[in-house]
Amino acid sequence: MGLRWHAVTAISLIYAYFATSRTSVLGFLASFLVAWVVQFSLFAVWAVILYPTFFSPLSGLPEPSGNGWVMGQWRRIVDERPGGPMLDWTNSIPNNGLIRFRSLFNQERIMPVSPQALKEVLVTKNYDFTKPSEFVTGLGRLLGIGLFLAEGEEHKHQRRNLLPAFAFRHLKDLVPIFWDMSREGVLVMADKVLAEAQQNSDEEKLPPKTAVLEISDWASRMTLDIIGVTGLGRDFGATKDPDNDLAKTYNVLFSPSPQAQLLGMLQLFLPGWVVNMLPIKRNSTVGHASAEIRGLCADLIASKKRRLAAKTLDDHDILSVALESGGFTDENLVDQLMTFLAAGHETTATAMTWTIYMLCLHPEMQDRLREEVRSRLPSLDADATAAPVSALDFDHMPYLNAVCNESLRYHPPAPMSLRVSAVDTTICDQHVPKGTRVMIVPLAINRSRELWGPDAGEFKPDRWLPYFEGDKGAASGHAASNYAFLTFFHGPRSCIGQGFAKAEFACLLAAWVGRFRFELRDEKDRDEGKMKIKGIITARPADGLWVKATVLDGW
Structure with a gap:
């Protein structure tokens, strides 16, 4: 444009x-x-x-009805939750793998919805489709031009050099750290709940040992500390300090403010560097925050490089492994760390938020999960050195893993992603001109009735458990294709931190549910369809998720 x-x-x-x-x-x-x-x-x-x-050569593709003369489906896209209209179209419009829809000023978008179409976009023709330049310019200030935003040969180089840091043998060694930090964070949460519970007034009518928490804030601070230690070798102390500077910085960066949305819209029509220079408060805020985070990352790299040169670096965090690979410049390492810090903690925090929400809606699932956690893991009050845990302990908790997988399916933290065709190409034999915008929507694919069956719209952890002895379908949630689960994408651009995120998620959820019972504060929040959901990289409840957390005894 x-x-x-x-x-x-x-x-x-x-x-x-x-x-x-x-x-x-x-x-x-x-x-x-x-x-x-x-x-x-x-x-x-x-x-x-x-x-x-x-x-348009795409005009013959199936598309939703009710297009505006100028705005296409833009009004619906803006008014509904991210990915919501696409979910409806996926399940209601007959198609042969592609759906076309029109956005602002009737700009065309195509959405792959069949396994074959997804395979071509994500795997066999992966490098035909790149992230739009305005997307890179906008997010680059938050994430750095690391693995998430790099393209072509640069992406291949970065991924190849980072793979050892995310190898299974390395992640296995991180699980005890995930658990110890989850345990310590939950003990801080419990102290906060008990302290507030003593101050509850009679008018609040809360049960004993109960307080109201905004759960996504706690999730963000705890995951920031975990990624700090395991990714960078630095404990930021955000869990204990709600006014932690770094946590507050990320909270501002990821807040879906009207100015952030305005700048995102302007990038559709103006060069990214022009949008970034506009004298708007959001720009100065992002610029200042980005400079602070880059400075922090640069200091961490310099410190570890000195230890590496002195042959005293024996850490197992991601930064140390990347440094030892020798495949990155200092500037590129800063970009990688910014990506790990921002995307790493934000996505897991979003997953935690939605999982607690779903367990509040289904208290019987919450009770069942708590029973498994308490029967398989040591008490949080036990001495960590005397009662160590390992990756094997979590492998033997089928319902915990089922709940985690189902939550990631039902509420993928990043519900949408955009690509643009870098060359003239095809998808399922449909000609796709260079410059065509391709919308990949995990929310729609993860709840596609074509791929998951008639219960695709239900939160059902049991779909990830064997239906009979020797049932191999449980590993894929009994979906029709492995492309039905799109939370971590597929192919060369799939999430390199998938194993890291799932292990961290399982540890954190086990600790939370083992110690607390969660209930929604407001009954109105039980209707997810009326909940306001917004986000920049991820999508969460716009007004936070407020729950009544009760400290439980006996574990």
Whole structure:
């Protein structure tokens, strides 16, 4: 889109120059403006109405009804939860693997919904589809240009050098650290609940040892500490300190403020560097926060490099493994750390938030999970050295893993992702011109009735358990295809931290449910359909998730 505006401007300048080469500057400006307005109007009619309606090679694909003349499905996309309209279209529009819909100013989007279409986009033709430049420019300030945003050969190089840090043998050694930090965090939470419970007034009518918590804030602070220790070798202390500077910085960065949404919309029409330079408070906030985080990461790298040179570095965190690989410059390592810090803790915190929500809606599942946790793991009050846990302990907890998998299916932390075709290509034999926007929607695929059956819209952990002895379908949730579970994507760009995130998630959830009983504070929140859900990288309840947490005895 930006290149087309550049062409309109260039042609207008050329026209104005030749039309007024011997007249005043005022005549030049007037000629330029007239030429620009005329060209813009003609181009707008072509791009917004004529091309998508009559001339696009994608116009024959199935699409939702009710398109606006100019705004397509934009109003619905904005009003509903991220990925919500796409979920409806996936389950209601007959298709052969692709669905087309129109966004703001009728800009075309195609959405792969069949295993074959997803396979081509994510695996066999993966590098035909890249992240849009405005996406990279916008998120690059939050995440750095690390593995998540790198493309082509640079992505291959980064992934190859980071794989050892996420190898199974390394993750297995991190599980005891995940558990110890989850245990310590829950003890801090319990002390907070008990302290507040003593101050409860009679009007609040709360049970004993109960207090109201905003659960996503606790999840964010605890996961930030865990990724700090296991990823960077630094305990940030966010769990104990609700006013922790780094935690507050990320809370501001990931808040879906109106200014953040406005800048995101402007990046559809203006170059990213222009949007980033606009004198808007959000820009200065992101710039300042990004500089602080980059400085923190640079300090950590310098410290570990000194220890590596002195041959005293024996840490097992991700940064240490990446340093020892020798495959990264200091600047690129900063980008990787920014990616791990931001995306790593935010996605797991979002998963925790939604899991607690679903367990509040299904207290019988919460009780069943608590019974398994307490029967298989040592009490949180036990001395960690005297009662160690291992990855094998969590492997032998089928219902815990089932709840985690089902929550990641039902509420994928990142419900949507966007790609653009970097070349003329095809998907399922459909010609896809260069520059076409491809919307990948884990929320829609993860709840597709075609792939998961008629109960796809139900939260059902038992789908991840064997239905009979020797049932191998439990490993995939009894879905019709492995592409039915899209939370971590697939192929060369699948989430390299999938094993890390799932192990951390299981430890944290076990500790929380083992010690607390959770209930929703407000009955109105029981209707998920009416809950306001927003986000930048991930999607959470916009107003937080407020629950009544009760400290339970006996474990």
